[in-house]
Amino acid sequence: MPVYDFEVLQGDNVISTETSVALDSSRAAWPKVVNLANKLDLPGCRIRVREQGETIILIGAIAARRYPDLAYCA
Secondary structure, X not given: OOEEEEEEEEOXXXXXXEEEEEOOOHHHHHHXXXXXXXXXXOOOEEXXXXXXXXXXXXXXXXXXXXXXXXXXXX
């Protein structure tokens, strides 16, 4: 099972991390991204998801909240 790292960024600073989250696939990361976005009140936050050190998702928190079903459109 692949593992993913979730990071919340504000500007260039990482303000929160959750590492080694085991998920079935990268598509399973999207609901977690939306959940993180819904908890953020700080301006200018982005959420980055990495798999084996490579960024696979990088999105602003507002955009993630606006498109909670985005992963299912692809």
